Amino acid sequence: MSDQLSLLKQRLGELADLGHALALASWDQHTMMPPRGAEARAESLATLTRISHDMFVDDETGRLLADAAAELEGADPDSDDARLIALVRRRWEKERRVPTELASESARAASLGQEAWVRARAESDFGSFAPYLEHNFELARRYVDCHLGRSEFERPYDVLLDDFEPGMRAAEVTRLFAELRDELVGLIAELSDQGAVDDAPVHARFPVDGQRLLVREVVSMMGFDESGWRIDDTVHPFATRIGVGDVRITTRWDQDFFPMGLYGAMHECGHGLYEAGLPSSLRRLPTGAAESLGLHESQSRLWENMVGRSRAFCSVLAPRIAALAGGELASLDAEALYRAVNLVRPGFIRVEADEATYALHVILRFELEQELIDGSLSVADLPEAWNARFRDYLGLEVTDDADGVLQDVHWSAGLIGYFPTYALGNLIAGQLWERAGAELGDLERDIADGRLGPLREWLGERVHRHGAKFRTSELLERELGATITVRPFVEYLRGKLGDVYELDLSRAS
Numbered sequence: 001m002s003d004q005l006s007l008l009k010q011r012l013g014e015l016a017d018l019g020h021a022l023a024l025a026s027w028d029q030h031t032m033m034p035p036r037g038a039e040a041r042a043e044s045l046a047t048l049t050r051i052s053h054d055m056f057v058d059d060e061t062g063r064l065l066a067d068a069a070a071e072l073e074g075a076d077p078d079s080d081d082a083r084l085i086a087l088v089r090r091r092w093e094k095e096r097r098v099p100t101e102l103a104s105e106s107a108r109a110a111s112l113g114q115e116a117w118v119r120a121r122a123e124s125d126f127g128s129f130a131p132y133l134e135h136n137f138e139l140a141r142r143y144v145d146c147h148l149g150r151s152e153f154e155r156p157y158d159v160l161l162d163d164f165e166p167g168m169r170a171a172e173v174t175r176l177f178a179e180l181r182d183e184l185v186g187l188i189a190e191l192s193d194q195g196a197v198d199d200a201p202v203h204a205r206f207p208v209d210g211q212r213l214l215v216r217e218v219v220s221m222m223g224f225d226e227s228g229w230r231i232d233d234t235v236h237p238f239a240t241r242i243g244v245g246d247v248r249i250t251t252r253w254d255q256d257f258f259p260m261g262l263y264g265a266m267h268e269c270g271h272g273l274y275e276a277g278l279p280s281s282l283r284r285l286p287t288g289a290a291e292s293l294g295l296h297e298s299q300s301r302l303w304e305n306m307v308g309r310s311r312a313f314c315s316v317l318a319p320r321i322a323a324l325a326g327g328e329l330a331s332l333d334a335e336a337l338y339r340a341v342n343l344v345r346p347g348f349i350r351v352e353a354d355e356a357t358y359a360l361h362v363i364l365r366f367e368l369e370q371e372l373i374d375g376s377l378s379v380a381d382l383p384e385a386w387n388a389r390f391r392d393y394l395g396l397e398v399t400d401d402a403d404g405v406l407q408d409v410h411w412s413a414g415l416i417g418y419f420p421t422y423a424l425g426n427l428i429a430g431q432l433w434e435r436a437g438a439e440l441g442d443l444e445r446d447i448a449d450g451r452l453g454p455l456r457e458w459l460g461e462r463v464h465r466h467g468a469k470f471r472t473s474e475l476l477e478r479e480l481g482a483t484i485t486v487r488p489f490v491e492y493l494r495g496k497l498g499d500v501y502e503l504d505l506s507r508a509s
């Protein structure tokens with residue numbers, strides 16, 4: 001390896017180490033830390049963040065980048081090293097344009113905003129939160145202004161979206177979501193005429209100790225390995241990787257609603273498998289990390305919904321639930337479970353939404369945050385705009401802002417441009433699921449037998465092993481020969497819900 005390139009890698013390796021320390025401190029904050037440690041932890045996290053930001057945007061990083069690029073002149077543009085240089089240069093150029101003052105003000109506003117949001121949501125008081133939200137959107141517009149005139153961004157919102165889904169543009173998301181919205185609204189209307197599916201089994205009592213045993217069994221089937229993983233309790237579940245060989249997932253429990261613990265764990269384990277499958281040959285390099293939130297979410301959603309809520313996997317789950325829960329669930333059968341976990345019912349809360357209504361919650365947020373950024377909607381008018389769109393898309397009348405515009409933490413934390421990645425993840429999962437089904441022949445049989453290794457390995461080969469070498473659209477192009485499309489997800493959903501509701505929903509869409 002050339003000298004300048006190895007110096008650059010050394011610097012990036014140290015930055016990765018700082019990132020791992022940050023991940024560990026943050027994991028601890030959300031799982032183990034006693035409440036009184038919050039203030040000191042916030043200071044540690046802020047200091048580590050500032051040190052790594054300064055180290056990254058430093059002129060020295062730029063010099064090493066330029067020299068390493070010169071050394072690599074003529075190398076294969078798809079080689080690990082050439083891709084590394086391209087990725088780091090993009091990020092370096094974007095981060096350099098943001099003044100330290102704006103970055104630290106954004107971090108401060110995010111922390112104050114979250115505190116204000118917790119209070120406002122508890123009292124369903126949008127008015128007390130509005131000034132914080134106004135400030136966060138103002139900071140986001142200033143962030144956008146740092147990148148004005150760069151030809152790669154067509155619209156202001158593109159600058160924000162690019163932080164979470166590199167290379168994705170609002171125009172493309174708008175096109176995909178318009179198609180998806182029409183499909184889902186139509187599908188939900190077809191289902192709402194039908195007699196309700198019985199979801200009593202998911203509300204039957206299942207003691208948490210038994211749920212823990214079930215979840216251990218399930219994540220072990222998926223690939224959780226005691227020597228390189230942990231699972232712990234938390235309030236808002238997440239997955240993280242502290243470094244190679246150290247994946248941490250979390251879940252939460254409700255004895256009267258076991259899907260929360262079970263499917264929460266399958267979701268996070270899906271994220272964890274992606275992290276565990278990243279190429280160790282690129283360890284401590286940005287290319288050895290996950291590429292985008294949309295791709296990440298495709299992994300979690302595929303495992304949670306396409307595997308976890310399939311008829312095949314319900315046949316694995318049902319006897320174990322019956323044995324571990326006893327009581328009302330002692331005679332649970334696979335068909336009853338399959339129907340109960342696939343009930344479609346529009347509700348107010350995004351994180352509790354079923355597969356058919358989920359994306360509508362996301363599309364609504366995507367539309368509103370673009371309007372807030374381009375100034376066509378004011379923060380003062382946001383609750384009204386939210387409620388009107390909610391009525392249009394989900395047919396429900398929001399009467400309480402806590403169950404409406406105040407339900408998510410994202411905007412309070414300055415995370416603007418993040419929401420679309422959730423629904424993009426569903427679409428990508430649909431594409432991967434369709435292809436896996438075609439290529440893995442006996443996928444359904446494997447799942448019904450609890451043999452999940454072949455699917456995990458297939459995803460490793462198609463997605464995980466690439467790390468962040470390719471952008472999402474390029475990765476899909478290479479592996480599936482397609483960009484992100486709506487059809488496979490909608491067909492999957494129509495197929496499954498037709499089955500659950502005993503309707504013919506299989507029209508070509």
Ligand code: ZN
Binds near residue numbers: 267271297300
């Ligand atoms: Zn997720």
